Amino acid sequence: MTQKEYVFLDGEYIDAQTASIPVQTHAFLYGTSVFEGIRAYYNAEDDSMFIFRMKEHYERIARSAKIMCMEMKYSVDELCDITVELLKKNNYKTDAYIRPTIYKKGCTVCPGLYNNPDGIVIFTCALGDYIDLTKGLSVCVSSWRRVEDNAIPPRAKIAGSYANAALIVTDAKNAGFDDAIVLSENGHVTEGSAMNLFLVENGKLITTKTTDNILVGVTRNTIIEMAKEELGIETIERDIDRTELYIADEAFYCGTGAQVSPITKIDNRPIGNGKPGPIAKQIQKLYFDIVRGKIEKYKKWCTSVND
Ligand SMILES: Cc1ncc(COP(=O)(O)O)c(C=O)c1O
CATH class of the missing domain: 3.30.470.10 (Aminotransferase class 4, branched-chain amino acid transferase, N-terminal domain)
Incomplete structure (x- = not known):
């Protein structure tokens, strides 16, 4: 039973x-x-x-x-x-x-x-992993635009705004991609359908600013902090142009659902050498050790259900 x-x-x-x-x-x-x-x-x-x-x-x-x-x-x-x-x-x-x-x-x-x-x-x-975290994702740039702060604010996690995410991910999957990166009305990169985006360029992390129509992810903030503290890697928060996606050394998604998911192709162009990148893999490993309570310093983020 x-x-x-x-x-x-x-x-x-x-x-x-x-x-x-x-x-x-x-x-x-x-x-x-x-x-x-x-x-x-x-x-x-x-x-x-x-x-x-x-x-x-x-x-x-x-x-x-x-x-x-x-x-x-x-x-x-x-x-x-x-x-x-x-x-x-x-x-x-x-x-x-x-x-x-x-x-x-x-x-x-x-x-x-x-x-x-x-x-x-x-x-x-x-719920386990619903994305294959090892092989790398093939994503496209969506033809849909992200909802704006002055329409349905993405900063708030409002159920109604997920009709936008539903259209984005449905059309991406129908076209044979795993997900889609979404641009804002002004043409800058925002995030994935329901996850934040990081690029790696010259050993530094780059991610969208919090004022660029994104949900400010808990995982995003976790990665910014742990990359600096544990790996000595800085994150630059700034506007990202579409074509920067194609020439990044590495790219990965992050979020509670997506966890840390390397991206290996964007609009059918290989990212880096077309395999999950070394920094994304390092961050992914560290993330899983942290969320499972294996690193003492980060146990402050883990609430035990058993005590
Ligand atoms: C639109 C969107 N962006 C980003 C994220 C990642 O946020 P978090 O890391 O807090 O789960 C989510 C996940 O829920 C999301 O729905």
Whole structure:
């Protein structure tokens, strides 16, 4: 028999099979919810599980909620405690994914955010690597443009803006690519469909500025910090032109979902020698040691589910 799974819905831990929201829910009608994707890593050797940078994710959901005029019913610390409790109840013996959502729960057909109560739901599921992290990705530059800060702000992780990501990734896959890099309306590089982008040039990391219509990734910030501290590699945050993509020494994606994924082809042009680059591989290894709680110095980012 499969184990019962719980979700946290508006203050209660309930059976995932019976958790439901009305079809008239504002968030369902208009995409008016903000969310996070958080990973928990399981170590079979000692039956331990660590949630990676959970606090930073909940701090970001609080910022997203503020932008969308939503009220946080729980503090960041309370959300962390609720999440640990939920994972304990769900008792995975594998890596897992945590998806908290704060949503407009009023049943109304007006798009406005006022006079509309906020709900919260957190669900979890077992999840391993969904991208092959060894072979290198072949991506294209999307013909779609990234949503802008003055349209649907990418800085906030708003469910409705993922219609943009859905179009981007669908057309990329239909054209035979693994994903697509997206340009902003002004023609600069932003990020992948749902992950941030790094290039390597002359031994330095280059990534998009936080004001270039990106979601400011927790993984991005992790990589900037650990590359400097552990590998002595600086990151330059600046505008990136499309053609810089083609001549980079290396390129890789990063994100909670994508983790650290080398890119080996962009628009069918090989990046570097067309194989995952040495710096991307070094960063990938370090990242996995950190998220699994194997490096003492970075255990501050890992919340144990077992204690
Ligand atoms: C659009 C977008 N950019 C970047 C990221 C990477 O963010 P993080 O590292 O916080 O998961 C994500 C992942 O959720 C995303 O959806």
